[in-house]
Amino acid sequence: MSQTVDRALSILPLLAEGPADLGQVADRLGVHKSTALRLLRTLHEHGLVYRQSDQRYRLGARLFALAQEAMENLDVREIAHPHLVRLNESCGHTVHLAVYEENEVLYIDKVDSRYPVRMYSRIGKPVAITVAAVAKLLLADLPEHERRAVAEKLDYPAYTARSTPDATAFLRELEKVRQQGWATDLGGHEESINCVAAPIRGADGRVVAAMSVSAPNVVVTADELLTLLPLVRRTADAISGEYSGRTPSKGTV
Amino acid sequence: MSQTVDRALSILPLLAEGPADLGQVADRLGVHKSTALRLLRTLHEHGLVYRQSDQRYRLGARLFALAQEAMENLDVREIAHPHLVRLNESCGHTVHLAVYEENEVLYIDKVDSRYPVRMYSRIGKPVAITVAAVAKLLLADLPEHERRAVAEKLDYPAYTARSTPDATAFLRELEKVRQQGWATDLGGHEESINCVAAPIRGADGRVVAAMSVSAPNVVVTADELLTLLPLVRRTADAISGEYSGRTPSKGTV
DNA sequence: ATGGATGTTGCAGTAAGTGCAACGCCGCTG
DNA sequence: CAGCGGCGTTGCACTTACTGCAACATCCAT
Numbered sequence: 165m166s167q168t169v170d171r172a173l174s175i176l177p178l179l180a181e182g183p184a185d186l187g188q189v190a191d192r193l194g195v196h197k198s199t200a201l202r203l204l205r206t207l208h209e210h211g212l213v214y215r216q217s218d219q220r221y222r223l224g225a226r227l228f229a230l231a232q233e234a235m236e237n238l239d240v241r242e243i244a245h246p247h248l249v250r251l252n253e254s255c256g257h258t259v260h261l262a263v264y265e266e267n268e269v270l271y272i273d274k275v276d277s278r279y280p281v282r283m284y285s286r287i288g289k290p291v292a293i294t295v296a297a298v299a300k301l302l303l304a305d306l307p308e309h310e311r312r313a314v315a316e317k318l319d320y321p322a323y324t325a326r327s328t329p330d331a332t333a334f335l336r337e338l339e340k341v342r343q344q345g346w347a348t349d350l351g352g353h354e355e356s357i358n359c360v361a362a363p364i365r366g367a368d369g370r371v372v373a374a375m376s377v378s379a380p381n382v383v384v385t386a387d388e389l390l391t392l393l394p395l396v397r398r399t400a401d402a403i404s405g406e407y408s409g410r411t412p413s414k415g416t417v
Numbered sequence: 418m419s420q421t422v423d424r425a426l427s428i429l430p431l432l433a434e435g436p437a438d439l440g441q442v443a444d445r446l447g448v449h450k451s452t453a454l455r456l457l458r459t460l461h462e463h464g465l466v467y468r469q470s471d472q473r474y475r476l477g478a479r480l481f482a483l484a485q486e487a488m489e490n491l492d493v494r495e496i497a498h499p500h501l502v503r504l505n506e507s508c509g510h511t512v513h514l515a516v517y518e519e520n521e522v523l524y525i526d527k528v529d530s531r532y533p534v535r536m537y538s539r540i541g542k543p544v545a546i547t548v549a550a551v552a553k554l555l556l557a558d559l560p561e562h563e564r565r566a567v568a569e570k571l572d573y574p575a576y577t578a579r580s581t582p583d584a585t586a587f588l589r590e591l592e593k594v595r596q597q598g599w600a601t602d603l604g605g606h607e608e609s610i611n612c613v614a615a616p617i618r619g620a621d622g623r624v625v626a627a628m629s630v631s632a633p634n635v636v637v638t639a640d641e642l643l644t645l646l647p648l649v650r651r652t653a654d655a656i657s658g659e660y661s662g663r664t665p666s667k668g669t670v
Numbered sequence: 671a672t673g674g675a676t677g678t679t680g681c682a683g684t685a686a687g688t689g690c691a692a693c694g695c696c697g698c699t700g
Numbered sequence: 701c702a703g704c705g706g707c708g709t710t711g712c713a714c715t716t717a718c719t720g721c722a723a724c725a726t727c728c729a730t
Contacts, residue, residue, distance in 0.1 A: 168422055177483070230476060234476035
């Protein structure tokens with residue numbers, strides 16, 4: 165909508181791939197070097213872009229700080245955190261909290277496993293949306309048509325033999341998840357990792373976030389992990405209660 | 418330098434404080450509503466801003482993803498991580514990795530304590546620059562005049578009685594740190610928390626990052642923590658070696 | 671119904687962004 | 701060491717694309 169801003173913002177994903185010099189940026193934007201320079205300077209002033217010693221540009225520190233602050237303003241996260249920690253203490257496994265936002269599901273909190281085998285994931289990282297248990301819960305709650313639209317837009321990477329193969333299978337799975345009120349991912353993302361997840365609901369009953377417990381086969385079998393389901397659901401319900409009860413923490417409506 | 422972009426980017430920190438509606442944004446930017454609308458729309462298209470159900474704007478998901486990608490492009494982090502984990506396994510305390518960038522020091526990696534008492538800190542969060550052990554190391558390595566300039570620009574919040582009180586004291590401390598090649602923070606940020614830190618150097622000997630081990634008094638005394646210094650330094654040196662050796666991982670110079 | 675608040679659109683004026691060309695600064699190389 | 705080529709930077713004339721306005725749409729509260 166605004167050309168200048170549009171161009172400037174296009175620089176960010178470009179730099180996310182790795183550092184680039186003025187010429188490269190200008191080329192990839194399709195603008196004159198002087199234009200690119202001015203845009204970069206503006207981004208720089210706002211700290212979104214950093215100029216390293218070899219004069220090339222990189223994404224800047226303010227970006228982290230912003231993402232950080234944004235995260236801390238999410239009240240679900242704040243409320244959920246102590247519950248997640250407690251759950252982790254009682255079962256020892258990795259606990260995740262995720263939300264859905266415009267075709268993406270992302271982790272907004274994580275408590276690491278207390279077993280030596282850790283799984284790779286990072287707060288802020290988009291989730292493997294077609295297979296993750298939390299993603300299924302979040303998408304399952306979308307209105308029918310939107311769910312359908314999203315499902316058909318997605319790619320279905322075959323991470324493992326058990327990954328969701330296509331939109332039809334995914335929609336079927338979502339329907340099942342919606343009815344049973346919980347979800348699993350049994351080796352659909354990483355062959356040896358299983359997850360059990362439960363939804364966190366707002367006052368109106370809509371799913372605002374989802375949480376999961378994940379553990380590799382070498383620690384517990386899928387069946388053993390499933391015995392945790394009641395505990396996971398209870399935790400999620402406790403968070404839902406507190407969240408919809410609107411604890412007087414932040415003044416945001 | 419570019420007015421439009423400048424205005425658009427000013428929206429981000431504004432929204433970082435919390436969600437805001439169109440009118441508020443327009444007011445705080447000092448522009449007409451229609452202008453603010455167009456800027457917000459552009460930010461929205463790039464996913465930096467999200468429109469929540471009550472029509473108010475929040476920072477968006479792409480921001481997390483960007484910060485994430487930016488972080489993963491930092492090769493120090495990648496190299497250091499396994500070392501940090503190993504250190505954490507051998508001593509059990511919280512381990513941090515931090516870098517300096519334009520008047521800010523920020524954590525770029527963290528391995529949580531294995532003791533029940535956790536300390537608050539988050540990857541991406543700016544560090545208490547006047548007291549943190551890692552900050553001292555990073556600033557101590559700046560060229561004389563720049564160090565001075567930064568020190569004088571800073572605020573010196575009195576977090577505790579042992580916090581660095583002013584620029585003079587800070588510069589003195591930095592000089593000491595520079596000479597001894599390691600740093601501590603003994604209750605300067607949180608009364609009961611101590612840290613020991615060591616620098617990570619690039620091929621040219623300059624400090625590119627710093628790492629620290631932190632533990633609360635209730636777990637180990639400051640003296641006990643100091644006995645870990647040799648281990649911390651050895652770890653930092655190992656990372657330095659690998660970093661300046663330039664392992665053939667990323668193609669970035 | 672009516673009023674007010676908030677988000678949205680189309681448009682004319684002009685401010686602000688664009689590309690050009692020229693310059694300065696390196697590092698290479700013959 | 702002079703000359704060349706690549707890269708970042710600057711000042712400027714041109715005109716594109718951003719701005720603010722005023723009117724409209726929508727929703728909620730009275």
